[in-house]
Amino acid sequence: MRFALNNPQIHIAGLHRALKGVSHYLALKTLLSLWTGVIVWLGLELMGVQFALMWAVLAFLLNYVPNIGAVISAVPPMIQVLLFNGIYECILVGALFLVVHMVIGNILEPRMMGHRLGMSTMVVFLSLLIWGWLLGPVGMLLSVPLTSVCKIWMETTKGGSKLAILLGPGRPKSRLPG
Structure with a gap:
């Protein structure tokens, strides 16, 4: 508590970086989900599948749920096509x-997420597994933002900056003033 009161600029700057990281994650995830939806729509439309736009919107929405969302979004159109x-x-x-x-x-998502958020592709993948194991589906959904916040927190602490190197693709950004 005394450290936080003595150096508030460290924690405020760290909080700003964490919020910026979460914003970048959500923007990038939305862009990748949009690409997923558009490609699914084009593919289903070319195959002549009814309700292609609806299935594409479902793929877009469920793409926010890592791994499981992809499977869930594929099942309804596959059942429809099988029946008809x-x-x-x-x-x-x-x-x-x-x-x-x-x-x-x-391929694209882990690379883009890791590059944009300053985390290695392996860390993005492992964070999905670890947070999913700890918090279930909600942890999988929040895995990258939570890991990003942990990394930023480690970068702003005295002993944690050395650990933050392990999460990133290289050296962490220099410690904040204080």
């Missing part, structure tokens, strides 16, 4: 969702 078009088209729809979520969710 057949097994071959159902497999194609499943392949579309698989490819889109593999490329965007497992």
